[in-house]
Amino acid sequence: MGREKVIQMDSYRGETPKRKKRKLKKSVSRFTFATLLLLIVGMVFYISSSSSKLSMIYFEGLNYLTRSDVIKLSNIPENSKMISLDFKKISQNISEHPMVEQVSVKKENRSELVISITEKNVLGCVLQKDGYSYVLSDATLIDQTHFISQQCQGLVIYGLEEEQDTAPLTLFVKAITQMDPIFLNIIKEIRYEPIFGDSNRFSLYTIDGNTIKVNSYTMVDKLKYYQTMVDKVTELHGDLKGIYHLDVGDHFQPYSTSSNELPTTESDTSVE
Secondary structure, rough: OOOOOOOOOHHHHHHHHHHHHHHHHHHHHHHHHHHHHHHHHHHHHHHHHHHHHEEEEEEEOOOOOHHHHHHHHHHOOOOOOOOHOHHEEEEEHHHHOOOOEEEEEEOOOOOOOEEEEEEEOEEEEEEEOEEEEEOOOOOOOOOHOOOOOOOOOEEEEEEOOOOOOOOOHHHHHHHHOOOOOHOOOOEEEEEEEEEEEEEEEEEEEEOOOOOEEEEEOOOOHHHHHHHHHHHHHHHHHHHOOEEEEOOOOOEEOOOOOOOOOOOOOOOHOOOO
């Protein structure tokens, strides 16, 4: 009876796992290579296809800025690819405009962009030497250098067209930002009227036909008493119109008794 071949089990057990590991590594490498190849092919196809291009931009929250203004600010190149857009950088570019308070840029669908903007509150306009400027709620002035079209349809400040010193206007704007918004609604026009010894004197023309003389330093506190003074004058003299002096002291002066006409103000004419 011949001797049968002897197989050493230890050697057998040690080699089989190695072979399996090598086969597994080869399979993983092939799978990884195939996956990367598919991703590369897919990326190339996507980039070369029309679906990768920015096809539409939607704008939200625009009142004073125009869509063309925002496009210029965003610095988005023509025929941009969606994959090349830096949303954070676009937001930063738009935020540099003083009219912008907040901005959000987000992708919608595969090739559309949504730009949402929150603009600062506009209190009115001021007529200066070079034209109209917006007066914002944070006391900022925006002129034509920011390529926005000023349409001054609300409160307008006159009398500063030839004024070289900007300090009186800056101080006054800071003061009106602290005023009650309800009170601002009854003012139809403001005029800068400095006098000797008081370079911060303004006249407020109200929709009820009165004029209020104020000083920028004290106007916020003194205007709190305006309605009380009006009520007292009405109680004593009826619907009598005139000038309320709140710049120095606090007293009422009726308009000239020789004429019932109120002083002519520039808001009676259209402002373009």
